[in-house]
Amino acid sequence: QSALTQPRSVSGSPGQSVTISCTGTSSDVGDYDFVSWYQHHPGKAPKLMIYEVSKRPSGVPDRFSGSKSGNTASLTISGLQAEDEADYHCCSYAASVVFGGGTKLTVL
Amino acid sequence: EVQLVESGGGLVKPGGSLRLSCAASGFTFSSYNMNWVRQAPGKGLEWVSSISGSSSYIYYADSVKGRFTISRDNAKNLVFLQVNSLRAEDTAVYYCARTLLGATTPPGYWGQGTLVTVSS
Numbered sequence: 001q002s003a004l005t006q007p008r009s010v011s012g013s014p015g016q017s018v019t020i021s022c023t024g025t026s027s028d029v030g031d032y033d034f035v036s037w038y039q040h041h042p043g044k045a046p047k048l049m050i051y052e053v054s055k056r057p058s059g060v061p062d063r064f065s066g067s068k069s070g071n072t073a074s075l076t077i078s079g080l081q082a083e084d085e086a087d088y089h090c091c092s093y094a095a096s097v098v099f100g101g102g103t104k105l106t107v108l
Numbered sequence: 109e110v111q112l113v114e115s116g117g118g119l120v121k122p123g124g125s126l127r128l129s130c131a132a133s134g135f136t137f138s139s140y141n142m143n144w145v146r147q148a149p150g151k152g153l154e155w156v157s158s159i160s161g162s163s164s165y166i167y168y169a170d171s172v173k174g175r176f177t178i179s180r181d182n183a184k185n186l187v188f189l190q191v192n193s194l195r196a197e198d199t200a201v202y203y204c205a206r207t208l209l210g211a212t213t214p215p216g217y218w219g220q221g222t223l224v225t226v227s228s
Contacts, residue, residue, distance in 0.1 A: 036214040045218040097155035
């Protein structure tokens with residue numbers, strides 16, 4: 001199964017909002033609400049931020065939100081903070097587990 | 109607190125083998141599916157393999173099928189990944205991850221990874 005498509009990089013200033021897209025197909029992202037997002041600081045363990053498209057695990061700030069339209073899922077981070085600078089990976093975990101290529105978020 | 113600690117990585121020649129281990133604590137180990145996910149240098153995450161709590165269901169990515177074997181020891185709270193016939197493209201940080209809740213939930217808790225380098 002092919003990897004999901006994410007932009008290689010996005011950036012924003014503190015306090016702004018950014019949205020990261022994740023495009024799959026009608027066989028994965030489009031057909032199931034099994035999409036998750038991970039925050040990954042280099043050298044650390046990836047952290048689950050969103051699952052089932054828009055649910056937040058306990059402890060994840062509500063600045064992080066997820067949505068989906070057709071074959072594209074999106075992660076929006078509002079009120080950007082310096083500590084949000086990291087790599088973000090989307091994942092479809094329906095019939096099989098497939099990740100996107102990752103997006104580097106730079107907080108200017 | 110859920111903790112996952114990987115070990116067993118290292119430098120190995122092409123065609124070589126390693127056994128990766130993941131020690132789990134802080135939860136009822138046998139109740140959860142476990143995964144191995146890897147990240148090659150400069151690349152995104154790639155799911156490698158999954159095993160159900162009772163070891164009844166085992167899945168592999170096509171890229172490792174026939175070369176890698178996942179297993180678990182519920183008495184010792186350990187999950188393993190035997191990696192054989194290693195290739196340069198298997199060079200990556202290998203992460204152990206537990207599903208968040210039930211079988212239809214994503215990897216929710218991750219270890220910090222162990223580095224496998226395949227080079228002559």
